[in-house]
Amino acid sequence: MPYVILALCAVVCTFFLARLLVAKTCLVEKAIEDTIARKLSAAAPKIELERLREENGVMRNLLIDMVENEGASSSAKSQMSAAESKQAMNARMQRRREIFGEAIYLLRQTEKSRTGVRIAITQPPES
Known part of the structure; x- marks a missing residue:
């Protein structure tokens, strides 16, 4: 037992x-x-991915602005007088220049940040 x-x-x-x-x-x-x-x-790839997502969102918003700018002016075009049509055309061209200016600025900033990230990725981390 x-x-x-x-x-x-x-x-x-x-x-x-x-x-x-x-x-x-x-x-x-x-x-x-x-x-x-x-x-x-x-990690650097994760940071790069987050930055690319943010830039993608900004570029998407710029494209949406471009489409809205073109769509808004063409829908009401038939009901305008000549002066209103010319004023709308000038406003549309001004808005188009602003959007392209924003896109160019963003692309320049993107290029600057990419070169900075490339340098950060290629350099070994400091301990």
Whole structure:
């Protein structure tokens, strides 16, 4: 009988020890995954991707402005007098120049930031 009790205690201790080791392993794996995620969130490709998403949104807004500018002027064109038509044409041309100016400025800023990111990517991180 004492051997049965001793064997039963050994089985129970082994079970709880195995559960403890599995729990520690899970905690270590989670800590490793968190560290990797933190390192990747500050990585240069991630920063570059966020910058490209922002630039994509700005360019999309500029394209929407261009389409709205062209669409608004052509829809009401038939009901205008000659003076109103000329004034609308001038306003449309002015708005087109503004939009193209914004696009050129954005492209120049993009080129400057890309050269800066290329330099940052090619240089090794300082410790």
